[in-house]
Amino acid sequence: MNKLSPFSFYLLFYAALAAMMPFLVLYYQQLGLSGVQIGLLTGGSQLVSLAGGPFWTGIADATRKHKRVMSLALVVLLASGILFPFLKTLAPLAILAVLNAFFTAPVIPLSDSAILSMLGSEKEKYGRISLGGTLGWGLAAPLVGILVQTYGLSLAFWSYACLVFLALLVCQSYVFAGVVENHAVRASYRSLLASNRWVLFLLIAFISGLGFATLNNYLFAYLKELHVAESTMGLALTIATLSEFPVLYFANHLLRRLGSQRLMRLAMAVTAGRLLLFGVLGSLAGVLFMQVLNGLSMPLFWVAGVNYAAENAPAGLKASAQSLLGLMVSGLGAAAGGLLGGYLLGAVGGQGMFAATGILMLASLVLVAVLERAVRHPRTGNYRRQPGYLGEGPGEDVRQPGICRGHGK
Numbered sequence: 001m002n003k004l005s006p007f008s009f010y011l012l013f014y015a016a017l018a019a020m021m022p023f024l025v026l027y028y029q030q031l032g033l034s035g036v037q038i039g040l041l042t043g044g045s046q047l048v049s050l051a052g053g054p055f056w057t058g059i060a061d062a063t064r065k066h067k068r069v070m071s072l073a074l075v076v077l078l079a080s081g082i083l084f085p086f087l088k089t090l091a092p093l094a095i096l097a098v099l100n101a102f103f104t105a106p107v108i109p110l111s112d113s114a115i116l117s118m119l120g121s122e123k124e125k126y127g128r129i130s131l132g133g134t135l136g137w138g139l140a141a142p143l144v145g146i147l148v149q150t151y152g153l154s155l156a157f158w159s160y161a162c163l164v165f166l167a168l169l170v171c172q173s174y175v176f177a178g179v180v181e182n183h184a185v186r187a188s189y190r191s192l193l194a195s196n197r198w199v200l201f202l203l204i205a206f207i208s209g210l211g212f213a214t215l216n217n218y219l220f221a222y223l224k225e226l227h228v229a230e231s232t233m234g235l236a237l238t239i240a241t242l243s244e245f246p247v248l249y250f251a252n253h254l255l256r257r258l259g260s261q262r263l264m265r266l267a268m269a270v271t272a273g274r275l276l277l278f279g280v281l282g283s284l285a286g287v288l289f290m291q292v293l294n295g296l297s298m299p300l301f302w303v304a305g306v307n308y309a310a311e312n313a314p315a316g317l318k319a320s321a322q323s324l325l326g327l328m329v330s331g332l333g334a335a336a337g338g339l340l341g342g343y344l345l346g347a348v349g350g351q352g353m354f355a356a357t358g359i360l361m362l363a364s365l366v367l368v369a370v371l372e373r374a375v376r377h378p379r380t381g382n383y384r385r386q387p388g389y390l391g392e393g394p395g396e397d398v399r400q401p402g403i404c405r406g407h408g409k
Contacts, residue, residue, distance in 0.1 A: 005173040007132035015136030016163035023156040039342015045097035046335035052105035057323035066176035074168040076103040081161030085154040109322035114174040127251025138241030145234025196375040207364040209333015211271040214341045222350030240294035247295035260308040267301035272361035279355025
């Protein structure tokens with residue numbers, strides 16, 4: 001396949017996200033909104049991803065109009081970037097934030113579904129294509145930081161709109177796989193949730209999404225407490241971005257050796273450690289040093305999660321399976337992280353917020369380990385399946401071929 005178009009799409013779309021998303025909380029603070037109001041905007045708006053992701057990917061899977069659905073979403077995001085700087089009060093900001101989240105939700109799942117389809121038997125190379133997103137984020141973050149410091153926060157929104165427009169043009173070259181007409185197509189999301197394997201996976205995605213949202217949404221507010229300039233805030237994102245390159249480039253080797261499940265748990269542990277150390281450090285030098293670990297956090301989790309969803313998704317629900325992953329990480333998990341982070345930011349400040357979230361994630365890691373033991377078969381060690389999971393019988397576990405497992409493909 002031609003890897004240039006998906007690489008370019010990730011570069012442009014993640015550059016757009018880097019241009020606007022980290023500056024939203026600063027914009028809300030500039031307008032004089034309280035910590036609770038900011039939490040409602042950042043977390044509450046993400047709740048609509050619970051409907052937005054499944055709604056749009058479900059329509060795309062059912063109608064086979066994946067490209068049209070994706071294009072519509074990007075057009076709405078472009079419009080939201082243009083409108084944001086003109087809104088100054090809570091109610092219209094909340095409406096636009098909800099629309100932005102609702103139409104952001106399906107973009108990455110649809111893109112992932114197309115790319116994995118286009119890669120065919122080379123799915124383990126997804127990590128290298130997603131390096132485009134890392135490059136885009138790394139280039140946009142410091143440049144937009146300089147523009148914001150020089151010309152004001154409106155430049156973040158204009159930059160976002162321009163980059164989304166370019167991403168819209170690039171994605172027109174995507175090729176989506178046809179939908180398989182069988183019982184799986186007619187199955188609802190309940191068929192996935194009937195699998196203990198999927199329930200545990202989605203719990204891990206939710207917990208991780210909470211931690212990622214706290215880091216992504218409130219890092220700049222935390223740096224503001226340390227009296228850091230906006231251009232230096234961009235530098236913090238650049239360091240984090242550079243750390244992703246080796247991880248994503250060698251992700252296929254990591255997946256073959258460790259498997260997607262172990263990599264997801266590793267990413268959870270690193271995220272919890274970063275949150276705790278942010279809560280302890282309280283200095284710019286310490287924060288910049290900890291940003292080096294970013295590659296082993298969200299990027300590693302996403303590569304592992306996308307591969308896990310692809311290798312375990314029933315036929316006909318590939319895009320929907322990717323949407324469920326995005327829903328838990330960027331929807332429900334992000335909403336919980338946004339709400340909790342906003343409340344803690346106002347109550348105990350940035351350091352206390354990060355420390356409390358880190359402790360919560362460590363406790364969640366222990367919970368995941370306990371639940372994993374509970375849902376495995378006592379003799380085989382395989383996952384039990386609940387009755388009604390797409391034709392599997394009670395208690396059965398039929399292992400599907402993995403994209404990348406610990407002992408080869």
